[in-house]
Amino acid sequence: MKRIQNYAPEGFIALDNSALIYPPTEAVFNANTFRVSMDFSFTIKKVILEQALHDLLYRCSYAKIRLHTGFFWYYLSPNDAEPVVHEEGSYPSGRFAFKENNGYLFKVLYSEHRIALECFHALTDGSGAMSYLKLLVERYCHHAGLLQAKFSSGLDYKVRPTKQEFSDPFQHLYDKRVPSYPTISKAYHRKGDGPFDDLVKVISATIPTDQIKKKAKQRSLTIGEYLSTIYLYTLQLLQQKEIPNQKQRKPIRLSVPMNLRRIFGYDTMRNFTLFAVVGIEPALGFYEFDEIATEVHLQMVQAQSKKRLLSQIKRNVSGERTPAIRFAPIAFKNPLFKLLSDFLGDDQYSGVISNLGYVAFPPQLEDKVVRCDFHLSPGLLNKISLAVIGCLDKIVVNFNSFYTTDTELERLFCTFLVEDGIQVEIATNREDKR
Amino acid sequence: MAYCVRCGVKLPSGAKTCPLCGTEVQLPPGMEETPSELLFAKRLPPEGTRGITKARKGLVELIIALFVVSEITVGVSLIFSGALAYMFIPLFCIAMATVSLVSIVLAKPRYVNNASWQSLIVALLLLGLDGADFTWSWSLIATGGIIMFWMYWVFPWIKWTQKHVKSGIALGIVSTLCYLGLINLVVSGALTWFMPVAIPTLLALLVGTLLFLFWFANRKGNRIPIADIVLGTMVVFFSASAVFDGSLTYYKTEIFSLRWASSLLVAAIVILLFMVAVSFSLRLRRYFTSHNRHD
Numbered sequence: 088m089k090r091i092q093n094y095a096p097e098g099f100i101a102l103d104n105s106a107l108i109y110p111p112t113e114a115v116f117n118a119n120t121f122r123v124s125m126d127f128s129f130t131i132k133k134v135i136l137e138q139a140l141h142d143l144l145y146r147c148s149y150a151k152i153r154l155h156t157g158f159f160w161y162y163l164s165p166n167d168a169e170p171v172v173h174e175e176g177s178y179p180s181g182r183f184a185f186k187e188n189n190g191y192l193f194k195v196l197y198s199e200h201r202i203a204l205e206c207f208h209a210l211t212d213g214s215g216a217m218s219y220l221k222l223l224v225e226r227y228c229h230h231a232g233l234l235q236a237k238f239s240s241g242l243d244y245k246v247r248p249t250k251q252e253f254s255d256p257f258q259h260l261y262d263k264r265v266p267s268y269p270t271i272s273k274a275y276h277r278k279g280d281g282p283f284d285d286l287v288k289v290i291s292a293t294i295p296t297d298q299i300k301k302k303a304k305q306r307s308l309t310i311g312e313y314l315s316t317i318y319l320y321t322l323q324l325l326q327q328k329e330i331p332n333q334k335q336r337k338p339i340r341l342s343v344p345m346n347l348r349r350i351f352g353y354d355t356m357r358n359f360t361l362f363a364v365v366g367i368e369p370a371l372g373f374y375e376f377d378e379i380a381t382e383v384h385l386q387m388v389q390a391q392s393k394k395r396l397l398s399q400i401k402r403n404v405s406g407e408r409t410p411a412i413r414f415a416p417i418a419f420k421n422p423l424f425k426l427l428s429d430f431l432g433d434d435q436y437s438g439v440i441s442n443l444g445y446v447a448f449p450p451q452l453e454d455k456v457v458r459c460d461f462h463l464s465p466g467l468l469n470k471i472s473l474a475v476i477g478c479l480d481k482i483v484v485n486f487n488s489f490y491t492t493d494t495e496l497e498r499l500f501c502t503f504l505v506e507d508g509i510q511v512e513i514a515t516n517r518e519d520k521r
Numbered sequence: 522m523a524y525c526v527r528c529g530v531k532l533p534s535g536a537k538t539c540p541l542c543g544t545e546v547q548l549p550p551g552m553e554e555t556p557s558e559l560l561f562a563k564r565l566p567p568e569g570t571r572g573i574t575k576a577r578k579g580l581v582e583l584i585i586a587l588f589v590v591s592e593i594t595v596g597v598s599l600i601f602s603g604a605l606a607y608m609f610i611p612l613f614c615i616a617m618a619t620v621s622l623v624s625i626v627l628a629k630p631r632y633v634n635n636a637s638w639q640s641l642i643v644a645l646l647l648l649g650l651d652g653a654d655f656t657w658s659w660s661l662i663a664t665g666g667i668i669m670f671w672m673y674w675v676f677p678w679i680k681w682t683q684k685h686v687k688s689g690i691a692l693g694i695v696s697t698l699c700y701l702g703l704i705n706l707v708v709s710g711a712l713t714w715f716m717p718v719a720i721p722t723l724l725a726l727l728v729g730t731l732l733f734l735f736w737f738a739n740r741k742g743n744r745i746p747i748a749d750i751v752l753g754t755m756v757v758f759f760s761a762s763a764v765f766d767g768s769l770t771y772y773k774t775e776i777f778s779l780r781w782a783s784s785l786l787v788a789a790i791v792i793l794l795f796m797v798a799v800s801f802s803l804r805l806r807r808y809f810t811s812h813n814r815h816d
Contacts, residue, residue, distance in 0.1 A: 113575075114573060114574055114575040115572035115573060115574060117574065179561070289561075292530070418589070423579075425582070429576055494541050497540075501530050505530060512531040513533065514533050515560055
């Protein structure tokens, strides 16, 4: 099968290297989806949103695609069907129903005051989705006659899409001389209490940016590092309770997706993320918060080293290019990918914390924005995922969980913040006795 | 705006409990809060997408991929070796092995589910192997045997049976009768020994068991008397054996007499007397019980 250069949305479009794992591993408890959303003070109208969506697809023609199962690989092809705008339901980041969405790999949702974009990970990563959402909001404001807002970063509606926007940088950065990244041992996985199902229950913690920034700065950490440290500390407390014997405690590790666009200078709208794995070894003894903070800071700096990233890219791309994998029918690859994604992926870390960073709004829009949200689907091994996003003067930490009643991790995390002197405001989609 | 007294977090306006710890919100009397906007606007009924997990899906796909490869390999090799006449058997066996493995992965990991599926698959395999020429003989008996296994080792663990014990026992007896009738039909082509031999034997077994159970249910105290249970079981077994021998002899010779069962009965009576003696005589019992011997 010939691999066509994948910048043009015509004919056969290969999935990018990072996206290869998502279609075969898609299953219940493994939705591989995420959602970004913005809440406004004005009311959202479906008709106008549909117009904005048409504009978005006109500008980003490479997003007008559908997923196919080929003989050797999953692949993308242009999709001429009408895009669908959905009303928002109670649970975000569920399993993606492609048929209900006319084959598109992303879904636009709306409620009275919210515009949301839910993506299947094979299309793009969080940063890419945020760029799509920004353009969608821009076009919505344009059609609604509200104001001519233009986000400082993101896509320009009036500029033609470049080749780089739909390129797969992993293929460009692949260097076969670099040694492959080593694999690591299995990490601790929290058992959790009580039942669980595949509905994503959210507890959303809203934190004032200035307060958390101050606390992180006191410890010479970034906000992302500070939150990762709390997450590790919380998991350590839970592990201590679950496994009393210190020697039997497995390492606690977090998977922290890193946006490679800034590091390598690419402006792609496809997946361009790798995972930093930061962690501690509780078998060696109890880690104080500051000890974890030091570990996290050092490990994050190490993980962002270009050399290490290139080594990870080499491992991932060489796997794709191995002839035995390349020419094996999809029927053989699928089970292999599923099992490998557990053994080499989820097994190696105890939780995910994805930080989308700060979303800067144009000044005209600032007084109309209420909040931003980011939701990430959890997995079967790690049933809680953390998604962080910042906008205006607050940071929103969303705990996405499969657990029906267990909120112990969320409680310990938020209590730590409160005890550290940070105000935390909670919202949830869990059944409240209101 | 209320705060949780336990976690210290700010709660949504109008919340009755803290979403983190479940602590009830205590507001001063007369102070009512209007509920704030929900995190997600529309309340949809929970509708979890049903399906299998990633690892299970992977295993099923792997099994199916291996099935396709082995079917092709075996099929092609049989074609080239000219053994077309025997082609059905290996291909069918591979297919049934695949179905068996897939069912293990997909079925809920419960004894009843797995045992039922595997029994069904083995029965189908045997029927398929025997019925390659569309005539069935030995496989009918084997399938009956599998059904009997299911009736005695799976059926009692089903919730319905545990609720309806009497009906369950009745079904077990009927199925045993049917199985014996089936064996008779397959082997002899008609019901020959079934009525004169199988029915009386089963009847004796049934009456004996019922009497034993009646005695057991009405015993004094909650003690489980092992010696008495062994004794009772032996009585039931030997009586049923005697009836079987007697009815078989009558069926063959039309004379009421016992053959091999008479010696069995003699041995049984000796054991019976010994056990009765042990049951009643403390002195005898002490003789066999080491820790009492030196009292």
